[in-house]
Amino acid sequence: MAVTTKSLGNIRRSFDPWNDPAQKPLIEVDGVTKRFGDFTAVNDLTLHIYTREFFALLGPSGCGKSTLLRMLAGFETPTSGDIRLDGKSLVGIPPHQRPLNMMFQSYALFPHMTVEKNIAFGLKQDGMAKSEISDRVAEMLKLVKLTPFAKRKPQQLSGGQQQRVALARSLAKRPKVLLLDEPLGALDKKLREETQFELMDLQQDLGLTFIVVTHDQEEAMVMADRIALMREGRIAQVAPPAVIYEAPSNRYVADFIGHVxxxxxxxxxxxxxxxxxxxxxTIVEAEASADLQPGTPASFAIRPEKVKITRQAPADPSINALRGQIWDIAYFGDVTQFNVKLASGDIVRATTINALRSAAEPLTWDDDVWLTFAPDAGIVLTS
Incomplete structure (x- = not known):
């Protein structure tokens, strides 16, 4: 009889080479440190990234993610440690000789050139034949759905179209790895959300390895196969999005990703x-594999959607039940978030899905409510 195991979240694709000992990583960052004077931007960092992986470097400003990306691209040199691609060290190899390309946050398009000339620029620099350049540019224009805009200049395009031109130019040289530095930062929210799925589809179609730097957690959660959450030049956790969200390794990860x-x-x-x-x-009863001794300080981390909010007291108000008063309400359309203040002074969030257009007895400010949750709804953290 087959044994079934619980999966943390829905699976976008059956792709997990990091769990297969027989798989060799495409990129190996081995004990890399980067210092700028007395400041350590990246601190003894080790990381493996695999072929065809969509990998995200996530973290707040100043955590070292862009510095790491620039070392991969060759724009910065590690103070110590090694970076290998296909087993070969990249240290000392100039950017233009590396089989990877970088798409910058500013897009860096040439304003005096047309779309097709922007895309062709790198190919001309490499000495590709004119007929091959023409074919490759046409292929890239079709890929990013910009064929009708080939003769326009960047200032005649929308922000989303400029982003596609920069992407096409980065892909034209067919790199093994595409590095993307905050690629969607200049787009408005709706266009950014649409472009996330376009990037995912494109990466799948081309079979390339994408490494994206972002401070936007939703962006990383949507696009990446795995996320490396960084903090002060180190990695706090590397895992698929669902694992990062449902099973954070420490308080920093739990607090950075989503609401908790x-x-x-x-x-x-x-x-x-x-x-x-x-x-x-209250007494929290929770599923936890760690053998923690009585008296050990610990925290219970729980996401808002795992908390049930009602006016009625539960059958056993002494276990996994909290009583408080609604302090703030945020209506997002699809969901409503309630911030509930407990007698202890703690604020606990609860989210409800607005499945119906109207509610018979809607909850409102200052209502006394009960919050309840299941033993497997959260995770116990000790760090």
Missing amino acids: SLLDGTVEGRRNGLLRLAAAG
């Missing part, structure tokens, strides 16, 4: 296989 409520408390022991944690004026 963190209930700080102390381990009391176990009952019926569940870890018992005294926190926020």
